[in-house]
Amino acid sequence: MSPQEARNAITSLIGALRRSSLEWVVREVSIAIERGIEERGEVSFELFDDVDQPISNRRGRKTEVTITRPLTDLEELRLLLFSIRAAIVDASDIQDRALRDLQLTDAPNPVIVFRPDVPEGFEDKGYSVADAGRGHPFEMTLEGIDARRDSLEKIRHLLKNLEDLVNAD
Amino acid sequence: MPTSQELIDAIEAGLGQVVRPGVSTSSEACDTYEVFVFALILEASRRAGGQVSFRNIVDRNFNGVFTFRTGPGNIYSRLHPYTYARIDFANSRPLEAHIGIYAAGVSGVRHECDVAVLRFDEAENCRRSQVHPRCSEIQLSVECKFYASELGIDLGRSFLGLVKEIHQYHRFFVTNSSSATLERLLAHHKIRWQREIIPRRSDLVNRLRASFEEVFQNYTALA
Numbered sequence: 001m002s003p004q005e006a007r008n009a010i011t012s013l014i015g016a017l018r019r020s021s022l023e024w025v026v027r028e029v030s031i032a033i034e035r036g037i038e039e040r041g042e043v044s045f046e047l048f049d050d051v052d053q054p055i056s057n058r059r060g061r062k063t064e065v066t067i068t069r070p071l072t073d074l075e076e077l078r079l080l081l082f083s084i085r086a087a088i089v090d091a092s093d094i095q096d097r098a099l100r101d102l103q104l105t106d107a108p109n110p111v112i113v114f115r116p117d118v119p120e121g122f123e124d125k126g127y128s129v130a131d132a133g134r135g136h137p138f139e140m141t142l143e144g145i146d147a148r149r150d151s152l153e154k155i156r157h158l159l160k161n162l163e164d165l166v167n168a169d
Numbered sequence: 170m171p172t173s174q175e176l177i178d179a180i181e182a183g184l185g186q187v188v189r190p191g192v193s194t195s196s197e198a199c200d201t202y203e204v205f206v207f208a209l210i211l212e213a214s215r216r217a218g219g220q221v222s223f224r225n226i227v228d229r230n231f232n233g234v235f236t237f238r239t240g241p242g243n244i245y246s247r248l249h250p251y252t253y254a255r256i257d258f259a260n261s262r263p264l265e266a267h268i269g270i271y272a273a274g275v276s277g278v279r280h281e282c283d284v285a286v287l288r289f290d291e292a293e294n295c296r297r298s299q300v301h302p303r304c305s306e307i308q309l310s311v312e313c314k315f316y317a318s319e320l321g322i323d324l325g326r327s328f329l330g331l332v333k334e335i336h337q338y339h340r341f342f343v344t345n346s347s348s349a350t351l352e353r354l355l356a357h358h359k360i361r362w363q364r365e366i367i368p369r370r371s372d373l374v375n376r377l378r379a380s381f382e383e384v385f386q387n388y389t390a391l392a
Contacts, residue, residue, distance in 0.1 A: 117242025135239030
C-alpha cells in the first residue's frame with residue numbers, strides 16, 4: 001500500500017469512527033499520533049568553537065540517546081486498525097469472558113449492572129454523574145453479546161482482510 | 170480481492186450493528202476490563218484452594234445480579250447493592266475482592282484501587298466504621314488500563330507515584346494495550362506489569378493468573 005493510499009484509508013476510517021459514535025477512539029489515536037514514537041539511538045556529542053562551529057578533532061564518544069519521531073502513514077494506519085480492533089472486537093471479547101467467568105451454577109445467565117457511586121441525592125440537585133466523570137450506568141448480559149456476535153465476527157474478518165492488505169508490501 | 174475502501178465501507182456498516190451510542194464508550198470498556206481482571210483474580214484464588222462466594226454490600230445476599238461501580242467509591246457505600254467476592258481458605262482468615270474502592274495511602278490520602286483484595290476483618294471494620302481500608306492491609310491491588318490506543322508515559326508515572334503511597338508489594342499494572350516506553354519505565358523501577366491482557370492472548374492471561382495465584386499461595390502459607 002502506498003503512503004497516499006494509506007492516507008486515504010486513514011481519512012476514511014476516521015470519518016467512519018466519527019459517524020459511528022466512536023469519537024473516543026479517534027481521540028485516543030490522535031494523542032498517540034501527536035506523541036510520536038520514542039526510539040533509542042546513538043549520537044556523538046561534539047564541542048563547538050566561539051562561532052558555534054564544531055571543533056572537528058574534539059568529537060566525543062558515541063552516547064545512547066532518546067529520539068522522538070513522527071509515525072509514517074503506514075504505521076499510523078496500523079495503529080488505527082489496532083485501535084478499532086481493541087475498542088470493538090477485544091472490548092466485546094472481554095465482556096463475553098467476564099460474564100462467562102462469573103457464570104455460576106445458580107446464575108446461568110449472569111447480569112452485570114454498573115452504577116455510579118455518588119453521594120445520595122447527587123442527581124436530585126441537578127448534578128450529573130457524567131459531568132463528575134463517573135461514567136454512565138449500563139448493563140451487560142450474555143444475550144446482549146450473543147445478539148451482536150455475527151456482526152462482530154464480520155468486523156473481525158474485515159479488519160483482518162484490511163490488515164493483510166496494509167501488510168502485503 | 171476487495172479494495173481498502175470497500176473494506177472500510179463494510180466495516181462502517183458493521184459498526185452500526187454493534188456500537189450502542191452513549192454506551193459503547195471508553196468508560197464502559199474500562200469498567201468491563203476491571204470485571205475481567207476481577208474474575209481472573211477469583212480464578213487464581215480458586216486454584217490456590219480458595220472458595221469463592223458473592224455478597225452484596227446492602228444485605229449480603231447475592232441475587233445473581235452483579236452490581237459494580239462505574240468509578241471508584243467507598244467500600245462502605247450502600248447507595249447500590251454493590252457486589253464483592255468473599256474468598257474462604259481452609260486454614261487462613263477469609264479475604265474479600267472488590268472492584269473500584271478507595272484505600273488510604275501511607276500519607277493518609279485516599280487513592281483508587283481498580284481491583285483490590287483485602288482481609289475480611291479489615292473490610293468489615295471499614296464497613297462498620299465507614300472508613301477507607303488501609304493500604305498496608307491490601308493483599309493485592311491491580312491498576313487496570315483499557316486503552317484503544319498505545320499507553321502514554323503519564324500512566325506509568327502516575328502508577329509509580331501510587332505505589333509509593335500504597336506499597337509496591339503485590340501491586341500490578343495491567344493493560345490490554347502496550348507501550349515500550351512505559352514498560353521500560355515500570356521494569357526499571359521493578360514494578361510488576363503485564364501487557365496485552367485480553368482473552369485472545371491466553372498465554373499472557375495465564376501468566377498473569379499464575380502471578381495472582383502466587384499471591385494467594387503466599388497469603389495462605391504465612392497464615
